[in-house]
Amino acid sequence: MLYRTVGQFKTSYQADQALFPVRQDAFLLGIILLCAFVIFPLTASEFTFQTLLIPILIYSLAAMGLNILTGYAGQLSLGTAAFMGVGAYACYKMVTIMPWMNPILAVLLSGFFSAGIGVAFGIPSLRIKGFYLAIATLAAQFFLVWLFEKWAWLYNYNASGAIQVPNLDVFGLYVSGPLASSMTQYYVVLIIVSLLTWVCINLTRGNLGRTWKATRDMDIAAELIGINLMRSKLTAFAISSYIVGVAGALFVFQWRGAAEPNLFDIPLSFQVLFIAIIGGLGSILGNYLGAILIVGLPVVLNIVPEALGIPLSSATVEHLNIMIVGSLIVFFLIIEPHGLNALWRLIREKLIIWPFPH
Amino acid sequence: MLRDIFITPFVDMWTAPDFLMQVLWEGLVSGILYALIALGFVLIFRSSRIFNFAQGIMVVFAALTLVGLYAMGVPAWICVILTLGVMFLLAVAIERVVLRPLVGQPDIILFMATIGVTLFLIGFGEIIFGGENKVMITEELGIPTDSYLLEPFGGLLILEQKDITAVAVAAMLVVGLLVFLNRTRMGRAIRALGDDHQAALSVGISLQTIWVLVWFIAGIIALVTGIAWGARAGVSFALEVIAYKALPVLMLGGLESIAGAIIGGLMIGMLEKLFEIYWGQPLLGGNTETWFAFVLALIVLLFRPQGLFGERIIERV
DSSP states (O other): OOOOOTTOOOOSHHHHTSSOSSHHHHHHHHHHHHIIIIIHHHHOOHHHIIIIIHHHHHHHHHHHHHHIIIIISOOOOSOHHHHHHHHHHHHHHHHHHOTTSOHHHHHHHHHHHHHHHHHHHHGGGGTOOHHHHHHHHHHHHHHHHHHHHHOGGGGTTOSSOOEEOOOEEETTEEEESTTSOHHHHHHHHHHHHHHHHHHHHHHHHSHHHHHHHHHHHOHHHHHHTTOOHHHHHHHHHHHHHHHHHHHHHHIIIIIISEEOGGGGSHHHHHHHHHHHHHHOTTOSHHHHHHHHHHHHHHHHHHHHHHHHTOOOOHHHHHHHHHHHHHHHHHHHHHHOTTOHHHHHHHHHHHHHHTTSOO | OHHHHHTHHHHHHHHOHHHHHHHHHHHHHHHHHHHHHHHHHHHHHHHHOOOOTTHHHHHHHHHHHHHHHHHTTOOHHHHHHHHHHHHHHHHHHIIIIIIGGGTTOOHHHHHHHHHHHHHHHHHHHHHHHOSSOBOOOTGGGTOOOOEEEEOGGGSOEEEEHHHHHHHHHHHHHHHHHHHHHHHSHHHHHHHHHHHOHHHHHHTTOOHHHHHHHHHHHHHHHHHHHHHHHHHHHOBSGGGGHHHHHHHHHHHHHOTTOHHHHHHHHHHHHHHHHHHIIIIIHHHHOSOGGGTHHHHHHHHHHHHOTTTTTSOOOOOOO
């Protein structure tokens, strides 16, 4: 009843193509943003910040990066975690070489390093397609993680082989490292993620996004109508890796606080891929829905047996978690192969015409 | 530096041929195992276009079931038969629960579904059998565990009998599989399904039966791989990592080719050992086996996008 399009006339193509053709969508987004910027930070506990809010945002960002490459440009990648690692290590090197540098700037710049490496590993995509390309991106995954382990310069010759985030401040306010408060970290993540989401939404709606979609749907046909495939695929790799790299830098600097090379191993890649696919390939909103599910689910599953008073060892809970996540992935793929985003779209259409079925 | 890359390794190989042969033998044995896993992938990919990521965990699961049953006091040979039964049930369950509702979905969805199955089996296996490393029941299965000492060129070459058994069994399995695929009704049906789904369906081949059959064969291959690898390194979830090794083998050999899987597996097994011993350890700090196969396959693929033996990719608009 609240969700009605009646009376919202479009008198120009521009109005029809607008980001929010339905006024209620803009309203809904307003509420979500209000929640994210004001209500959550005021009400959230330390636990909520660290286990839900911050990781959900960071995973959404990483999935968004992957979604640009896989969902929009159609190039399946299994190397996401390695590119996150490149972002994290680049950021670490920058803030340790230049300690006076603004850490937020460092996070944003670190994306360019992973973009460069992403383009280098994207070059084979010009000749290799489908699953062959997916395996080729695994080359990046395994090679880069090996490099993080063996190239001691990257972690400043630490004995532990791990990178440790130092205390960094912007104008006297600590934004990362052990001294930073969760709320500051959350705001940093939120602002960067919102900014990049805004950029992504507009990129995928514009010329570049349409070029990517044409490449995804059939690259030969796209080439025949004059799309430069090399430019289309490599820009997708560059922009995707940039976003993934920034997500990786945030992952370590705003959330984990420290990172070992094997953190960026293949399970992380799959986790991000799950989020992108369960959320819906080729959508921006889906990444958030997917991240809420994949990040939130284990937290809920950890709380439930305790709340019900069922005594289970933590190892059993962990294994049960893996099992349940696995079966839920299959379950969601069966009920809606196009992801949660498609589910939301369906609900929205039903709402508009409610109570009539057609 | 250049000397270290281009001259020293070859001098080393020339001066110690027995060591070179040992390295090649080790490479050959692991290559056989990569090839076996790749074979499981290829069979399923050919008949259903599903990129079965769960092959690695099926290896672990088969091996764990076998060891777990033996620990319960079941005689070794009955364990093998029971494990085969479990693998059959697994094939039926996967076909029923996962694949049937997903028929006709895009490749990537089916691929994700197999990753879901992988996660499920990891959790399930850990709960039932526990995560600790177990010893494969090598001797109980009648596999000899001694080793032959050969002395070529006055050096020393150690061939473990269980490795020889693994190679022999793998070879038998491959021959049996080829005979099955080419000479029997069921085998021809599998190949027909791989060539053209709709044409195969229209002449009365049952998709469901064939899928169960193919997953069951993949399960048998998984059991053999599990026994062979478990005899070398013990049975644990770390075995799952070798599944990743089968992926570059597939790239190199082509996703559709059985011969490709075998030759690719042997090539990768030997080349990565050679690279690790003669270049990786002295120059790059070792452990290059994690990525060498992938980089090699990537380079080959740049020149032959369908792999060495894959079907030629013909693209039409």
